[in-house]
Amino acid sequence: MDFVARVYVVPKPAILDPQGKAVETSLHSLGYEEVGDVRLGKYIEVKLSGDGAAGVEARVEEMCRRLLANEVIEDYRFDVETA
């Protein structure tokens, strides 16, 4: 079966996010004063095949821990859907 995993990786709250800050400042200067905090992270779309959602989720979890996120500085979450 074909699945797509969507992985979201964001800098940990304790880690400074200068890019997010820069986007925030730019949005303000473009007149979007209603904007508060902005965080900038990565969005990774992985197409993959597997027998069932549970198995696929376990694999994706492992990919995140091993490669897709660096837990020293980043948090991640993901969802898996059939494609």
Add this chain to the structure above:
Amino acid sequence: MDFVARVYVVPKPAILDPQGKAVETSLHSLGYEEVGDVRLGKYIEVKLSGDGAAGVEARVEEMCRRLLANEVIEDYRFDVETA
């Protein structure tokens, strides 16, 4: 009212995504052979205030077009939720 907008920005399908390709190759060599195409994009979390979801969505749409995505090479989508 407080909202949070989650914006997903990905390289357009026709545009080369060397990052995604590199991650794909890496996942394969780590033994995740079930992995197909990988696309790597940006994930942006914007906290903002507004009177109602509809108005906020219109503003976020505009932010995407003006700043958050580069429509020359990227597609975007987003969702808005009350925070």
Add this chain to the structure above:
Amino acid sequence: MGAPVTKATNYRVAPEVTRALGLEHGLTDGEYDRVVEHLGRTPTFEELGVFSVMWSEHCSYKSSRVHLGRFPTTGPRVLQGPGENAGGIDIGGGMAAIFKIESHNHPSYIEPYQGAATGVGGILRDVFTMGARPIANMNSLRFGRADHEKTPFLLGGVVAGVGGYGNSVGVATVGGEAHFDAGYDGNILVNAFTLGIVAHDKIFRASAAGIGNPILYVGSKTGRDGIHGASLLASSEFKEESEQMKPTVQVGDPFTENLLIEACLEAMAGDDIVAIQDMGAAGLTSSSVEMASRGGVGICLDLDKIPLRDESVTPYEMLLSESQERMVVVAKQGREDNLREIFERWGLDCVPVGIVTDDGRFRATYRGEEVASIPVDALTDAAPAYNRPIAAPDKPAGEALDLGAIKEPTDLTATLTRLLASPNLCSRAWIHEQYDCYVGANTLVRPGGDAAVVRVRETGGGLAMTTDCNSRYVELDPYIGAQHAMAEAVRNIAVTGGRAAAMSDCLNFGNPEKPEVMWQFSRAIDGMSEACNFFGTPVVSGNVSFYNDTLGASIPPTPVIAMVGLVKDARTTATIAIEKPDQIVVLLGSGEPELNASEYLSVVHGCTGDRPPALDLEAERQLAELCARVIERGHVSTAHDLADGGLAIAIAEMCIAGPGIGCDIDITVADRFDTALFGESGARVLMAIDADGIDSVETEAAELGVAMTRLGSTGGTRLRIAAQGAMLVDAAVNDLHEAWSTALPKIAAGA
């Protein structure tokens, strides 16, 4: 038709070819007729695409070819003149320098980061294709007004793109230039230069040969990027719709390029390759056609074999795609496996996609069907060439200067400070600090001065390089203005201790269908050609970029000179920095400063004048020789030429560049103080010389007939300039530094 194919796997889309479709492809009526004539039939859709790119201005040089022949292109050092992917000169010790400059203007306006990045990628491929290892990059940039609303975005994107690609690919970016002028508001210029070195007997030429030899495709897979990108974009005026040409944007992958460089150099070190060529503008088509044309052979491609990023890419798209980081290789028969082994070790695709044939045709098959069969000649030698109408403009550019109306500032220190903070004179550090200038471990003179100098380990010497063009001068007088650009380049090289040897050029002009633009173009070429002969610096490579127009307005004519010079000994170079107190400051050369066309006139008085300063080529040559000689002999290690901004700016730059040492000088003023301080001219250089070296320099200067004036000495922490005893400028070097260094970051921030 071959075996029956199902629709799902056959992606040939072939609309009926009509004259109207031909015109949509940018061909003129007459050109369409010639296509039909060459083929003796209506072209296929793929053939139409091939003709349209090969006959585009960008690929065929149809408006410029008749003029480019006037450049001197030979000389004792020239190993390879124009016609190959890049030019090459002998630099001694059996080594050659291979270099070229090329434009990526329109793509950089549409998407500044990727446009600039892929410009760098393309020029690198032109150089390593010749077998040379790239060791230095430069970039020559023109933006609109510093306070134009798009400037921060374009400046930021272009510089990040140049750096993003060059830094990652691992080639030092050692210099360049950047100017701001309203004339580029809607059409910026991004010209990229690469220099590489190679042993004479290892220079590769891209000439296909050996009937039956396999053609290999190497590098990234083919996608839809840049269909009609560089070729068509650069071959017509820029219109609002151009911004809609988004699918034409190419994305660079410097990582793959890095691997491609290593793999190609390794493959070329062996004996398996006949010819190699990068896929640049018009991709697979122009690379194979050019190789076939140079070798007088034919090429047949099997499009079913092309590595694709996405299976639905059509044969038309395969032929025209400008996907980056790809090469075409003609291999010796039976050596494919050796080559595949090398490329695969570097993680790169290497697949046979065709063969060299004896029929002199460019052919392509797809799913058993021949989709293109065109005589190679028709695409190259027989491509259209136009001798476009030339007419001097009705009224000369600029306005006559009425010096009486130019009021002299009362506070010249304030004027100097203001000029140092002006967009075209302020520090470029914000730019070059984003570029890795160390990688390669050869950079002897880093960015921030005049020319950059890179060591050549094989010879113990060095190569000096610079890009220059003052487009205001060229606009006011294309002939003299272009010569000024060359003289400045020669001077920039001389003050680092080098001797100009040869050059490449990037001729950025407006729409060639305008007779005044062709006039500027032709006059500039005449001026440059004369100066090339005079300085003994032949043109070995170059690039023409026409149609730099937006909404009908052409850019100022901008023939960028990329000059390369030889430094005898890597241990004797000079920089602009004043490093020591108690040195003697001298002015060499006899150029008479003029306010006409000066940066001062434009910044402080808002006008341009009507002609560039006078130019004396003989004086330039003698001065350059003097500089090279005294630096080479170790008498001088601090020298700086005078260019935009004149004497006061030059001496200020020398103080700022060092640890903060000031100087006291006294000048003789004949006429106006502002002319003496900020007036511009050719043939002037400042040096700071140790007391015990001054006599030697004086002797050499006398021998070469170069005027030498002692102006004062270095020391303290202030820059003081007096005229006949009266103090004109008195400023702390620190304050000047502050004004100079904070200006560009502000422009970049849109502040």
Add this chain to the structure above:
Amino acid sequence: MKWGVLHFPGSNDERDTIYALESVLGYHARLLWHGDRNLADCDAIVLPGGFSYGDYLRCGALARFSPVMEAVADFAKSGGPVLGICNGFQVLCEAGLLPGALVQNRGLKFRCVPATLTVENNTTAFTLGYEDGAQAVIPIKHGEGCYVADQSTLAEIQDHGQIVFRYTSNPNGSIDDIAGVCNREGNVVGLMPHPEHAVDPLTGVTDGQPLFRSVDQWKQAA
């Protein structure tokens, strides 16, 4: 002394490092391919600068899975001197051989400038040759050189003298001006500045020489 310099796809300064070690400093040095699984009897290992695997995803993230990195981890564990320069530092952090991580410069731009460093710990394999508290000018050239670590890691490396170099004027926003760190044992050192570009008087300063020379002393002491 024989040095091994790793070569990942996308490394850039590997040949410069070999040049510094061999032609300027007179050591033997050789390139070690990322696919190799042994270190060919090298006495010290350098992970050079560059953009391994394009630095895609995160700097150093993909390189750490190269086969050669297993051998490097073993070598480090057994006390062998390992130096990570710039991208090499990033790889060592990703591989968990050094604490912390490197993220994008606070200024969001690549920076190529000479940086002045203070030697904070002169007892490591790569700093024995410096006086305690010595200053050295060594160029930086990176876009992602901002050192980060959480509070407890920071306290820990502080307590164990693992902060090896600090910038005198912070160019990238690194926490506590940190330019380089080491492991507890001091045999693994990583720094963002490029000592291999600070050895040859012709191309600039030579303050990076003692860094490489230190390994001789370290070896003797061992």
